[in-house]
Amino acid sequence: xxxxxxxxxxxxxxxxxxxxxxxxxxxxxxxxxxxxxxxxxxxxxxxxxxxxxxxxxxxxxxxxxxxxxxxxxxxxxxxxxxxxxxxxxxxxxxxxxxxxxxxxxxxxxxxxxxxxxxxxxxxxxxxxxxxxxxxxxxxxxxxxxxxxxxxxxxxxxxxxxxxxxxxxxxxxxxxxxxxxxxxxxxxxxxxxxxxxxxxxxxxxxxxxxxxxxxxxxxxxxxxxxxxxxxxxxxxxxxxxxxxxxxxxxxxxxxxxxxxxxxxxxxxxxxxxxxxxxxxxxxxxxxxxxxxxxxxxxxxxxxxxxxxxxxxx
Numbered sequence: 001x002x003x004x005x006x007x008x009x010x011x012x013x014x015x016x017x018x019x020x021x022x023x024x025x026x027x028x029x030x031x032x033x034x035x036x037x038x039x040x041x042x043x044x045x046x047x048x049x050x051x052x053x054x055x056x057x058x059x060x061x062x063x064x065x066x067x068x069x070x071x072x073x074x075x076x077x078x079x080x081x082x083x084x085x086x087x088x089x090x091x092x093x094x095x096x097x098x099x100x101x102x103x104x105x106x107x108x109x110x111x112x113x114x115x116x117x118x119x120x121x122x123x124x125x126x127x128x129x130x131x132x133x134x135x136x137x138x139x140x141x142x143x144x145x146x147x148x149x150x151x152x153x154x155x156x157x158x159x160x161x162x163x164x165x166x167x168x169x170x171x172x173x174x175x176x177x178x179x180x181x182x183x184x185x186x187x188x189x190x191x192x193x194x195x196x197x198x199x200x201x202x203x204x205x206x207x208x209x210x211x212x213x214x215x216x217x218x219x220x221x222x223x224x225x226x227x228x229x230x231x232x233x234x235x236x237x238x239x240x241x242x243x244x245x246x247x248x249x250x251x252x253x254x255x256x257x258x259x260x261x262x263x264x265x266x267x268x269x270x271x272x273x274x275x276x277x278x279x280x281x282x283x284x285x286x287x288x289x290x291x292x293x294x295x296x297x298x299x300x301x302x303x304x305x306x307x308x309x310x311x312x
Contacts, residue, residue, distance in 0.1 A: 009040065018087040047083065055093075059099050077099050108251070110254050110258045111247060111252070111255045119132075122237035122240040122241040123233055126189060134163075142227050144168055150190060161182075204217060230249055270285070
């Protein structure tokens with residue numbers, strides 16, 4: 001049962017304000033406070049009064065008894081480190097360096113071009129199909145795609161069209177090149193609803209009960225399409241098309257990067273298009289392209305022929 005006094009601890013109130021001042025996304029701020037509150041609930045006291053050894057025992061409890069997987073364990077570590085070290089100055093504590101969380105070495109799922117065409121072709125709702133097409137053709141995260149505004153599509157007679165991705169992961173902006181056919185596709189979709197702000201306006205809940213069509217509801221929308229709507233649509237299209245059952249909308253982003261690499265686009269450019277903070281994050285795609293391996297084998301054969309003399 002929740003301890004009602006937990007919400008009145010001065011240390012938690014201070015941490016709440018500390019997190020609000022950070023340039024974190026709202027869900028991240030909420031999670032940071034939640035994980036510290038869970039620690040307070042576990043001990044039934046103000047977490048600021050805990051010793052380093054008590055916190056060490058708490059991490060052991062999360063790992064050995066609660067069986068926390070990598071993701072929640074990482075969230076607990078970062079949240080509590082922010083509380084104790086950054087907010088309350090326990091800079092001499094070594095427990096956070098002791099908690100080691102191995103990063104997985106799993107390769108992401110990548111679809112072939114034919115599989116991408118199959119899953120996109122299985123989506124019948126125009127607003128959702130165009131949104132998924134944009135995710136693939138620009139390598140976007142789902143949250144980035146649904147928040148695209150009409151003003152973010154840049155095109156002129158002197159420059160190639162590009163998409164302005166605002167406030168991506170980590171809060172950064174970036175520009176991503178687009179093909180003219182994709183721009184035309186986006187333009188055709190926008191003409192159907194003509195919302196002044198959102199490229200993918202959300203029709204909201206209960207629009208059918210209000211006697212509206214999806215387009216009419218979208219034209220009056222007060223916010224963008226939801227992430228869950230895109231995810232649910234992809235899940236249904238995935239089942240219908242018979243592609244890899246482990247694929248998600250994010251798989252389209254991985255596929256975009258892999259297919260660009262196969263076409264000879266440099267790894268550094270792909271890294272910029274994806275909004276990666278480090279080139280090391282993008283290097284993983286070199287392990288996912290069969291075409292790259294085929295080119296390597298062909299190159300090795302060429303080198304072998306060039307330096308090998310016939311045996312007498």
